[in-house]
Amino acid sequence: MNETDDVVALDGVRKVFRDFWLRPTVAAVDGLSLRVRRGEVFGLLGPNGSGKSTTIKMILGLLDPSGGDVRLFGLPPRSVKARARLGYLPELSYLHPFLTARETLRYYAGLCSLPRGEAIERTRQLLDMIGLSSVADRAVGGFSKGMARRVALASALIGRPELLVLDEPTSGLDPVSTREVKTLVKALSAGGMTILMTSHLLADAEDVCDRVMIVNHGKSVAEGRIGELGASLEDFFLAKVGEGDDFVLADFLS
Amino acid sequence: MRRWHAIARATAFEMISEPLSLLLLISALSLAVLAPAFHYHQFGEATRMARDSGLSALFTGGLAFAVFVTIKSFRREFESGTAAMALAHSLSRGAFFTAKVAGALAAYAVYAATVAATTLVMVRGAEIGGAVAARTGDIARVWGPSFAIGVCAVVVPPIAAAALNRFARFRFVSTSFLLALLLSVGGAAYSFRASLASSLAPVMVLAAAVAPAFLCAAAAFSARFRANASAAATGLVFAAFLPCVGAYYMSDALSRGGFLPWSYVGVAAFALVPAEAAFILLGVHFLDRLDLQ
Numbered sequence: 169m170n171e172t173d174d175v176v177a178l179d180g181v182r183k184v185f186r187d188f189w190l191r192p193t194v195a196a197v198d199g200l201s202l203r204v205r206r207g208e209v210f211g212l213l214g215p216n217g218s219g220k221s222t223t224i225k226m227i228l229g230l231l232d233p234s235g236g237d238v239r240l241f242g243l244p245p246r247s248v249k250a251r252a253r254l255g256y257l258p259e260l261s262y263l264h265p266f267l268t269a270r271e272t273l274r275y276y277a278g279l280c281s282l283p284r285g286e287a288i289e290r291t292r293q294l295l296d297m298i299g300l301s302s303v304a305d306r307a308v309g310g311f312s313k314g315m316a317r318r319v320a321l322a323s324a325l326i327g328r329p330e331l332l333v334l335d336e337p338t339s340g341l342d343p344v345s346t347r348e349v350k351t352l353v354k355a356l357s358a359g360g361m362t363i364l365m366t367s368h369l370l371a372d373a374e375d376v377c378d379r380v381m382i383v384n385h386g387k388s389v390a391e392g393r394i395g396e397l398g399a400s401l402e403d404f405f406l407a408k409v410g411e412g413d414d415f416v417l418a419d420f421l422s
Numbered sequence: 423m424r425r426w427h428a429i430a431r432a433t434a435f436e437m438i439s440e441p442l443s444l445l446l447l448i449s450a451l452s453l454a455v456l457a458p459a460f461h462y463h464q465f466g467e468a469t470r471m472a473r474d475s476g477l478s479a480l481f482t483g484g485l486a487f488a489v490f491v492t493i494k495s496f497r498r499e500f501e502s503g504t505a506a507m508a509l510a511h512s513l514s515r516g517a518f519f520t521a522k523v524a525g526a527l528a529a530y531a532v533y534a535a536t537v538a539a540t541t542l543v544m545v546r547g548a549e550i551g552g553a554v555a556a557r558t559g560d561i562a563r564v565w566g567p568s569f570a571i572g573v574c575a576v577v578v579p580p581i582a583a584a585a586l587n588r589f590a591r592f593r594f595v596s597t598s599f600l601l602a603l604l605l606s607v608g609g610a611a612y613s614f615r616a617s618l619a620s621s622l623a624p625v626m627v628l629a630a631a632v633a634p635a636f637l638c639a640a641a642a643f644s645a646r647f648r649a650n651a652s653a654a655a656t657g658l659v660f661a662a663f664l665p666c667v668g669a670y671y672m673s674d675a676l677s678r679g680g681f682l683p684w685s686y687v688g689v690a691a692f693a694l695v696p697a698e699a700a701f702i703l704l705g706v707h708f709l710d711r712l713d714l715q
Contacts, residue, residue: 185713228510230714252512262503264432266439266593278428279511305591323507333510 181236211377219386255329261320265309280327433525450483468548476541488637496644539606546613642705
């Protein structure tokens with residue numbers, strides 16, 4: 169396997185979605201290039217619909233890019249070997265509603281090929297970590313959004329990944345859970361894990377990211393270390409993506 | 423293989439946890455158990471009626487189960503994002519698709535075994551009851567103990583599963599499904615502890631062997647089209663193969679004392695394998711080109 173310091177590498181990546189008749193409908197990502205280095209926490213920031221999740225899904229091999237090159241651990245993202253080394257938390261907690269929390273984690277342990285004994289032990293540890301041991305045998309279909317989010321996060325961690333991909337990790341969480349997730353991200357990063365996260369909540373990024381890229385309309389508008397982008401990430405962000413915004417609430421209200 | 427097994431197991435479990443599955447199973451069992459009762463008054467034909475009803479339930483209900491429950495399971499996986507979650511792990515799309523098809527086939531096997539076993543119970547009941555009624559002249563004696571077991575196969579599993587759900591938090595649908603299997607197979611084993619209806623078993627296998635081909639077709643189309651379009655495409659395949667499907671009705675030959683050799687069953691079932699393989703390859707091809715949201 170190719171070993172490289174760039175865990176994720178995108179070069180001029182484009183993604184154009186097409187309808188059933190292959191007519192182009194929207195260009196979600198347009199010539200994006202980025203590098204995520206081993207051991208860092210990289211934040212992909214941008215407003216809703218800016219192409220963050222599409223970029224993540226191309227990195228995971230779930231979407232094929234229309235152009236450009238995507239590399240994961242130096243391999244194509246569809247490579248089974250590359251994906252064996254990552255964990256993924258999607259924007260919405262996609263879980264089988266008929267499985268219990270324990271069965272869900274065992275299912276993902278199976279997908280990570282953990283031996284039976286290790287799967288049982290790891291499931292127990294993660295249920296304790298996310299504070300859901302007492303409801304481990306309840307179907308996740310009946311869980312609140314926050315509880316389902318915690319199960320999804322544990323699912324992403326069950327295989328002890330080298331790269332953790334978090335798509336809007338604090339989405340749907342209350343302030344206490346949000347703080348816990350940020351603490352967890354910091355702890356995982358301190359343990360050497362590489363983390364790629366998307367968010368439109370700038371406070372999240374400011375607290376945990378080493379480096380960020382701001383994307384808008386599928387293009388990179390700024391990239392750098394948190395401290396290099398100015399005193400306030402929010403002011404910088406608004407300056408970069410605020411102009412030309414189509415959201416005219418004030419006009420509507422008047 | 424652990425990853426493949428995890429997907430197959432989850433799919434089989436999902437399919438027997440689906441309320442539509444239980445509805446189809448109960449409907450098929452009701453047809454197999456209750457339909458002959460309305461015909462028992464045709465003295466001397468009870469066995470044939472039981473056999474025809476059971477085979478019809480096995481065949482038509484099996485097709486409905488294989489197609490509709492498979493489409494529902496596959497589409498839910500793609501549309502809810504659980505397929506994306508699974509495929510973000512070290513699993514190829516081909517392995518994912520074949521594992522899901524294997525899980526769907528396992529769920530269908532549970533369905534087919536339950537309906538087939540209940541049919542055997544009914545046939546045995548009709549044979550014994552008919553013989554007693556012929557000897558005594560009392561037509562009401564056709565209703566033998568096997569019929570009671572058959573009715574139990576329909577009524578007892580949901581009631582027992584509801585009780586287990588209430589008091590022990592068992593899942594209602596999948597528990598009903600598995601209890602129906604246990605009860606019907608147990609009933610068939612009890613009814614035929616002396617002898618198995620050797621003329622009926624090959625026909626049942628043949629009738630049950632058709633649905634997997636359509637299950638594979640439904641799975642393949644589900645990887646490309648939405649649910650309604652997948653059902654329509656599978657329906658078109660069924661229409662194209664309908665003339666061949668007619669050959670699977672062997673009841674008339676059986677009722678005249680005929681016997682279907684196992685070798686014929688084997689050859690006929692094997693003839694379906696290329697179609698199943700072709701649909702699986704088509705499904706893998708479709709999934710390989712699918713953008714997973």
